[in-house]
Amino acid sequence: MLDSLRTHVGALWQLRLDRRTMLRQAYRRVELEAARASADLAATSDALTGLGNRRMFDRRINAVTAGGSLLLIDVDHFKEINDRYSHGVGDRVLGEIAAVLRSHCRHDEVAIRFGGDEFALFLATGEKEARQVAERIRRVIQARDWNTIMPGLTVTLSMGLAACRPGEPGRNLYDRADAHLYVAKRSGRNQLAAA
CATH class of the missing domain: 3.30.70.270 (Reverse transcriptase/Diguanylate cyclase domain)
Incomplete structure (x- = not known):
């Protein structure tokens, strides 16, 4: 029974680690998309007036x-x-x-x-x-x-x-x-x- 419990705890721990990895990846994708949008805006904006260029x-x-x-x-x-x-x-x-x-x-x-x-x-x-x-x-x-x-x-x-x-x-x-x-x-x- 103890081995079964260890196996179950190990599986839960791995699941937690996998979820944390997935969350980090999702946050990173959001950050990258925001950076891309910001770069696109900067590339199409006039620095002096803030209008499009x-x-x-x-x-x-x-x-x-x-x-x-x-x-x-x-x-x-x-x-x-x-x-x-x-x-x-x-x-x-x-x-x-x-x-x-x-x-x-x-x-x-x-x-x-x-x-x-x-x-x-x-x-x-x-x-x-x-x-x-x-x-x-x-x-x-x-x-x-x-x-x-x-x-x-x-x-x-x-x-x-x-x-x-x-x-x-x-x-x-x-x-x-x-x-x-x-x-x-x-x-x-x-x-x-x-x-």
């Missing part, structure tokens, strides 16, 4: 479907802001714009710092509602008291908007939004251009 843009542009819109945004005369006030002031301007863009995104929409002073906003709406969102953003930026950052500072945005057509490749959508952005710039800046 060009890598995220490249992922999203090919996932846009009909019913969605792409808004491209350019800070008017941004080089002059950097040259006149400093790159630090320019960075603060970009951060403020990023906050405004983020606040105008719904859960399924993405704001991106495309590069330099260029931003993109993937909107889950058609052209009419996307125009309204764009105009709200433009007005918020124009109306903001930029003197709190630097006396005499003014900031405006030029924007190009394109709504995705059925079956349209992302590259074509981008080209149309970009063409509209340049229309806004050539037409005096501080405005939205869309077709």
Whole structure:
């Protein structure tokens, strides 16, 4: 009977050790998955603004479907802001714009710092509602008291908007939004251009 009891205790002890090993492995998998998610987020985030970066843009542009819109945004005369006030002031301007863009995104929409002073906003709406969102953003930026950052500072945005057509490749959508952005710039800046 004693041998049977020893065998049973040994089996229970081994079972306990096996469970501890399985728990450690499960915790390690969770840690690795969290680290992977964190690395993926860092790889697709802009360090200055916290928005998505060009890598995220490249992922999203090919996932846009009909019913969605792409808004491209350019800070008017941004080089002059950097040259006149400093790159630090320019960075603060970009951060403020990023906050405004983020606040105008719904859960399924993405704001991106495309590069330099260029931003993109993937909107889950058609052209009419996307125009309204764009105009709200433009007005918020124009109306903001930029003197709190630097006396005499003014900031405006030029924007190009394109709504995705059925079956349209992302590259074509981008080209149309970009063409509209340049229309806004050539037409005096501080405005939205869309077709």
